[in-house]
Amino acid sequence: MCPDAEVLDRAVACAHKIATLPRRAVEDTKRVINMHLERSILATIDHALAAEDRSVTSPELRANLDRLLARRDKETEAGLVNRWKTYLSSDRAAFGSSKSSVSTRVGGKKRAPFS
Numbered sequence: 001m002c003p004d005a006e007v008l009d010r011a012v013a014c015a016h017k018i019a020t021l022p023r024r025a026v027e028d029t030k031r032v033i034n035m036h037l038e039r040s041i042l043a044t045i046d047h048a049l050a051a052e053d054r055s056v057t058s059p060e061l062r063a064n065l066d067r068l069l070a071r072r073d074k075e076t077e078a079g080l081v082n083r084w085k086t087y088l089s090s091d092r093a094a095f096g097s098s099k100s101s102v103s104t105r106v107g108g109k110k111r112a113p114f115s
Contacts, residue, residue: 002010
């Protein structure tokens with residue numbers, strides 16, 4: 001453990017120290033550590049996946065998701081309603097609709113913009 005301000009300096013010093021060690025010894029040590037991690041993962045992965053499946057398919061999670069989605073939908077709907085009210089009560093050109101530049105072709109004929 002070390003203070004946050006010293007972390008980078010200590011990590012660089014550690015890296016320099018490791019770089020001075022015999023290459024083969026460093027590689028073998030890394031291999032042993034990785035083997036240990038692999039065995040730990042293999043010993044627990046089945047349980048971890050089963051627990052995750054139970055969690056993801058739980059009624060509690062479904063209820064939380066439904067609550068969050070309902071809140072999001074309510075906020076989105078409120079935002080759209082407010083935007084529409086603002087649009088109707090303001091200068092519509094500010095929202096990108098300019099009546100003078102809009103024209104539509106229907107059945108091959110040029111039609112006047114909506115008014």
